[in-house]
Amino acid sequence: MAMDMWADYRLLWREKETPTVLSLIFEAVRPKDSPNGLHPGTHVPLKLGGHLIRAYSVVEGNQNLFTLGVALERRTSRGGSLYLHENLKEGDIVTISNFATTFPLAKEADYHVLIAGCIEITVLIAACHTLQRDGHAYHLHSDVAFRPYLDVLGANVTIYSNRMNKPFHVPGVLQKADSNTHIYCCSGERLMKDVRDTASELGLPKENIHFEAFQTSGTGDPFTAKLADSRKKVEVASGETLLDALRESRFDIPSTCEAGNCGTCRVGVRSGQIEHHGTGLLENEKDSAMLSCVS
Structure with missing residues (x-):
């Protein structure tokens, strides 16, 4: 699902769910007469001043009114989460576009296991609400109590906390899965690796394991991109993405998830060695192509 053009949204409400997690509710300045509902796994990019564009996962809502959950990443933030936490005020206008779904549910599954680490819970909340509404069997495992969105799930959610001596144990969860269980993991690299390795050890079908990452790995060494049509050279610094560098050079590259999942930001490659x-x-x-947000 996509919008044809950028549109203005007003920040209607903001609230701290935890010391580092912020809920934001946006409403369309010019609402649609028949807004589409947003499916589980929907991301949306926000223009946050200048050429800064960052994508976040929709917790719930439709094209006229929706909620985002944003975690503050002081050490790894590329400017987006810091701006939203410290600068954006209720009543401010933000330009938003390109609602896109990148984390679909497997309709054929008998049971759904959803695993979320930290703010990655936001991409799975809508999925849980959909599964509960449609009467599907599921269970959510999370280390964040993102109330009030999780309270309505009742016994279908388990919250883990090392401080409360209740750590998450991947083998203990996955060993209960069978060949028609689908597992969705949205987290950092460490937890995703644990899920991937454990699923392999248990012999679970690879096509039943679904991953999505919000956090991108380090961008590596600096490099120079030579643009074929304009013949311009764009320098990409260490800690910067090609997507960011292209935007700083006034190239309007579309994007959605900005974590390497959706493929929206792909660019063609004529020559050169690519680290995908x-x-x-x-x-x-x-x-012949690369993802400009992560590769």
């Missing part, structure tokens, strides 16, 4: 990251490209596409 993310999951948004098929293997047969990797010789």
